[in-house]
Amino acid sequence: MFSKLNYKTQRMVIIISFLILPLALLGTFSFLPVANMFWYSLTDWNGFSDKEFIGLENYKTVFTDPEYFRVFIVSLYYFVGTFVQMGLALYFATILSFKVRMKNFFKGVIFFPYLLNGVAIGFMFLLFFQPDGGLDTVLNLIGLGDLTTHWLGNPDMINVSLAGTSVWRYMGFNFIIFLGAISSIPGEVYEAAEIDGANRWHQFKYIILPSIKIIVSLNLILAISGALSAFEIPYIMTGGSNGSATFVIQTVDTAFKYGKIGLASAMAVILLFIVVIVTAVQRKFFSEED
Amino acid sequence: MKAKYMAGNVLKYGSLIIGAVAAILPILIVLFAAFKTGTEYTNTGPLTPPSNWTNFENFKRAFIEGNMLTGFKNTVIILLISIVGTTIIGSMVAFVLNRFKFKGSKLILGAFLLATLIPGVTTQVATFQIVNSLGLFNTMWAAVILYLGTDIIAIYIFLQFMSSISVSLDESAMLDGASYFTIYRKIILPLLTPAIVTVIIVKGINVYNDFYTPFLYMPKTDLQVISTALFKFKGPYGSEWEVICAGIMLAIIPTFIAFISLQKYIYNGLTSGSVK
Numbered sequence: 026m027f028s029k030l031n032y033k034t035q036r037m038v039i040i041i042s043f044l045i046l047p048l049a050l051l052g053t054f055s056f057l058p059v060a061n062m063f064w065y066s067l068t069d070w071n072g073f074s075d076k077e078f079i080g081l082e083n084y085k086t087v088f089t090d091p092e093y094f095r096v097f098i099v100s101l102y103y104f105v106g107t108f109v110q111m112g113l114a115l116y117f118a119t120i121l122s123f124k125v126r127m128k129n130f131f132k133g134v135i136f137f138p139y140l141l142n143g144v145a146i147g148f149m150f151l152l153f154f155q156p157d158g159g160l161d162t163v164l165n166l167i168g169l170g171d172l173t174t175h176w177l178g179n180p181d182m183i184n185v186s187l188a189g190t191s192v193w194r195y196m197g198f199n200f201i202i203f204l205g206a207i208s209s210i211p212g213e214v215y216e217a218a219e220i221d222g223a224n225r226w227h228q229f230k231y232i233i234l235p236s237i238k239i240i241v242s243l244n245l246i247l248a249i250s251g252a253l254s255a256f257e258i259p260y261i262m263t264g265g266s267n268g269s270a271t272f273v274i275q276t277v278d279t280a281f282k283y284g285k286i287g288l289a290s291a292m293a294v295i296l297l298f299i300v301v302i303v304t305a306v307q308r309k310f311f312s313e314e315d
Numbered sequence: 316m317k318a319k320y321m322a323g324n325v326l327k328y329g330s331l332i333i334g335a336v337a338a339i340l341p342i343l344i345v346l347f348a349a350f351k352t353g354t355e356y357t358n359t360g361p362l363t364p365p366s367n368w369t370n371f372e373n374f375k376r377a378f379i380e381g382n383m384l385t386g387f388k389n390t391v392i393i394l395l396i397s398i399v400g401t402t403i404i405g406s407m408v409a410f411v412l413n414r415f416k417f418k419g420s421k422l423i424l425g426a427f428l429l430a431t432l433i434p435g436v437t438t439q440v441a442t443f444q445i446v447n448s449l450g451l452f453n454t455m456w457a458a459v460i461l462y463l464g465t466d467i468i469a470i471y472i473f474l475q476f477m478s479s480i481s482v483s484l485d486e487s488a489m490l491d492g493a494s495y496f497t498i499y500r501k502i503i504l505p506l507l508t509p510a511i512v513t514v515i516i517v518k519g520i521n522v523y524n525d526f527y528t529p530f531l532y533m534p535k536t537d538l539q540v541i542s543t544a545l546f547k548f549k550g551p552y553g554s555e556w557e558v559i560c561a562g563i564m565l566a567i568i569p570t571f572i573a574f575i576s577l578q579k580y581i582y583n584g585l586t587s588g589s590v591k
Contacts, residue, residue, distance in 0.1 A: 030494075032489070032495070035494055035495045035496075036415060036495065039411065039415075039495045039496060039499075040411050040415055040417060043407040043408065043410065043411045043499075044407075044408065044411055044423065046404065047404050047407065047408045047470075048423065048426075050404070050460070050463060050464030050465075051426060051427065051430060051464065051467075053445060053464065054442060054445070054460070054461060054464035054465050055430040055433055055438075055464070055465055055467075056426075056430070057441075057445060058438040058440075058441035058442040058445060059433060059438055059441070061441040061444065061445070062438060062440060062441040065440070065441060072444075113334075116330070117330075117331070117334055120327055120330070120331065121331075125327070125328075125331070126328075130335075131331050131334070131335055133574070133578065134334075134335045134338050134339060135334055135335065135338055136582075137338065137571075137574060138338055140520060140524075140570050140573075140574055140581070141524070141567060141570060142523065142524045142526075142541060142542055142545070142566045142567065142570065143524050143525075143526050143542065144526055144541075144542045144543075144545040144546050144566070145545060145563045145566045145567055148345075148545070148548070148549075148559055148560075148562075148563050149341045149342065149344075149345050149563055150341060152341075152344065152345065152348070152361075152556060152559075152560070153340075153341045153344060157360075157361075158344075158361055159340060159341060159344040159361045159362070162360055162361050162362050163340070163362075166362075193337070193338075193341070197338075198585070201582055201585055201586065202585065202586060205582070205586035225323070250434060254434050254436050254437065256436055256527065257526050257527065260527075261526065261546065273436050273437070276437075276440065277439065277440075277527075277531075280439075280440045280443075281443075281531070286440060286444075289440045290440050290441065293437045293438060293439075293440050293441075296434075296437045297433065297434070297437045297438070300432070300434050300437070301432050301433075304432050305432075
């Protein structure tokens with residue numbers, strides 16, 4: 026029946042019928058929440074009460090109350106972790122793009138953690154960090170027993186341990202992306218360089234790095250937004266206790282545990298702003314490089 | 316020269332082995348513990364292999380007491396609906412936006428693009444109110460509709476792929492009198508298969524491993540998925556790590572099987588799915 030219509034009518038029918046549902050979903054679950062969030066953030070809503078407009082009061086609380094502000098400091102650990110993660114990913118991707126025995130084995134093993142369930146990883150590392158657990162045993166074994174501490178109990182160490190778990194989880198992703206980018210460099214380029222007497226370091230510095238610069242910076246920015254929105258690993262492992270609450274844990278708790286929807290919305294808006302700015306800077310950078 | 320070459324090799328393989336051990340060790344410890352009895356777990360070190368590799372008692376307990384079957388069932392249902400839905404929605408949007416230029420088509424593309432900037436975790440506070448007011452809280456539809464409605468990456472993968480499918484195919488089909496719907500259904504959709512594989516992989520990893528969506532929107536025990544079923548082990552089994560470890564292994568095994576059998580597709584899928 027549909028095919029009897031002329032193409033012009035068909036075109037209209039198909040445009041409308043193919044887009045109406047996706048657009049409705051996009052509006053309802055992507056844009057409406059953002060709009061509502063802005064509105065809630067200016068009120069003292071607790072989820073049930075009438076929403077009373079209180080201006081920028083919530084924002085003031087987030088930036089001045091140390092209880093809310095200190096979570097930004099926790100983000101720094103994940104931020105530093107991001108650089109470690111990128112460095113390791115780049116290192117292993119470079120090594121494995123050259124001739125290596127058991128290449129597929131190493132590639133698979135280094136990548137595999139990324140595929141694992143976040144709750145499984147969280148529990149795995151709860152066990153790993155226990156006193157006399159996996160990490161302590163290994164450190165004792167290689168003669169570094171003095172370094173052992175309460176990995177999740179020591180407030181100076183807890184965020185390092187959690188950020189480390191995060192690096193363990195996500196490094197494989199960056200690694201596989203970098204590896205893909207490096208392997209798209211044609212082999213002749215290396216051969217020519219070798220004839221000119223370039224060693225591995227030169228090859229890395231003058232061939233590999235320039236050709237994957239864009240993808241590295243893209244991943245770095247993605248990872249920075251990721252560091253800011255760190256949630257799963259610390260929430261599953263510690264629930265945010267002992268000074269390990271990240272910005273998102275704080276937001277989720279403020280909203281769903283303490284029912285301060287207005288305040289939580291203000292926090293979410295701040296995070297959204299930071300992420301959007303970071304991404305916009307990256308997009309600009311990215312398109313200029315292109 | 317030879318000494319230098321040797322040193323380079325030691326460094327190369329040495330670092331690879333350290334990397335591999337760091338990746339495997341935490342998993343291996345869990346695997347060991349999952350086969351140990353309670354007393355064995357307390358009395359042996361984490362690196363000591365279990366005395367009996369056929370002790371499946373912990374797995375049985377984790378599977379039955381931990382309601383893992385419900386978890387697997389719900390995960391599979393949500394996964395299937397989300398994958399089919401994402402494929403349909405993503406390919407429809409990509410088809411229309413790639414093949415037809417109309418008033419507002421740029422704007423719509425821009426709207427989808429803009430939505431990728433919004434990180435999902437940040438908007439949960441407000442999304443929760445919407446899901447709740449639609450009466451979807453504590454139903455499986457909450458997760459399904461969020462996976463469908465907020466997954467823009469799939470649209471990108473399809474859009475990218477669509478532009479490599481020649482318009483002349485559409486045109487020759489039109490000469491045969493095919494309707495636009497037939498073109499989409501019979502020509503475009505089959506040609507999108509590689510993109511669909513990518514979407515299945517990316518989606519599969521995300522949905523199987525997602526924790527906060529089911530945790531926040533489907534707290535009911537009947538509705539728990541693998542992530543939330545496993546998370547519930549934390550309280551009651553706090554001192555019985557060997558059971559928790561069996562639970563962890565149960566959650567990991569499907570991932571491991573999928574990885575071993577689909578390795579090539581997973582690598583390709585992630586590489587092509589990430590370059591936006």
